[in-house]
Amino acid sequence: MKLIGMLDSPYVRRVAISAQCLGIELAHEPVSVFRHFERFQQINPVVKAPTLILDDGQTLIDSTLIIDYLETLSGQSLLPAHPAARVRALYLIGLGLAACEKAVQLYYERNLRPAQIQYQPWVERVEGQLAAAFTALELELQRQPLPTDGALMQDGITLAVAWSFTGLVVPDQIDAARFPHIAHYTxxxxxxxxxARTPMN
Incomplete structure (x- = not known):
């Protein structure tokens, strides 16, 4: 199977790390949705990263759906089985994915839209949503830290990927002093x- 996309995408990196934790080897083809748009379009007309190409040529998109398929293949899960623990993990994952989404929006607004047509109220709204996601994550980790015993689960993967990605693309939006538990876990x-085997750059 082949994973298409750049590792500086939090969604691509999330899949790559999850595959390793599940013991699944994926070939990686670093194709950019920006610099290699036409090439990506030939692989997947939707031009969405990550794209997973299965051995029979079938393609899957969306990191959460791809991870679900990889878990099915491996017979393992990166989510806890107990309902209460699973709900908490899903809550953390949802916040982490929201942070990724808002960091991406903010990066696009700052770097792809010409400055003269950027809409400041929208920028401030996205910044507020990003801060809210990390604030909720910080409070949850303060209440109950994630384990640091060598085992990775999907909530920890997503949280750390989100924090590292935000620090890469909009570093002014994160502050380790404000979010010490997130920074420590990341x-x-x-x-x-x-x-380490899936660096962002």
Whole structure:
């Protein structure tokens, strides 16, 4: 199977790390939706990263759906089985994905839209949503930290990928002093092999 997309995408990186944690080897083809648009369009007309090409040529898109398929293949899950623990993990994952989405929106607004037509109220709204996602994550980790015993689950993967990505594309929006629990967990996750083997740049 082949994973299409750049690892500086939090969604592509999330899939790549999850695959490693599940023991699934994916070939990686770093195709950019911007610099290699026509090439990506030939692979997937929707031009959406990540794209997973299965061995039979079928394609899957959307990181969450791809991870669901990989879990089915492996017979493992990166989510806890107990309902209460699963709800908490899903809550953290949802916040992490929201942070990724808002960081992407903010990056696009700042870097793709000409400055003279940027709409400041929209920028401030997205900045507020991004801060709200990280604030909720910080409060949850303060209440109950994620384990740092060498095992990675999907909530930790998504949270750390979101924080690192935001620090890469809109670094003014994160502050380790304001979000110490997130920063601490991300530093731990980034030190693990699954993260080290999938660098953002």
């Amino acid at each position: 530093a731990y996750a980034e030190s693990l092999d699954a993260f």
